[in-house]
Amino acid sequence: MIATYETHAYTEDLGRLSDLRPQLVILTSRSDADLTGRAREQLGSPVQVCPERTSNQAYVPQWVTPRDREAADIFLRYLVAHPCQSEGAGGRR
Numbered sequence: 001m002i003a004t005y006e007t008h009a010y011t012e013d014l015g016r017l018s019d020l021r022p023q024l025v026i027l028t029s030r031s032d033a034d035l036t037g038r039a040r041e042q043l044g045s046p047v048q049v050c051p052e053r054t055s056n057q058a059y060v061p062q063w064v065t066p067r068d069r070e071a072a073d074i075f076l077r078y079l080v081a082h083p084c085q086s087e088g089a090g091g092r093r
Helices: 010-014 030-035 037-042 066-081
Strands: 025-027 057-059
Touching: 010 030, 025 030, 030 037, 030 057
Parallel strands: none
Antiparallel strands: 025 057
């Protein structure tokens, strides 16, 4: 199952990533990683998602268990392999 967490306080929630502990983090831009507070050093290396349209950076944080990491990596590979769709063509990505 894939669940998302859409925030109404993006900047504040970036500072709470260590508490929220998501298995996959997709940031609006690379510079947003600097807003993640103490979680920054645990984010790992970024993977660019939808590079032709956005500067979204995806991370599988170090706190993710091996089993969840495998699932997050599979989903991340899917996101990277499939081109972004525009709004109106099945929603936004």
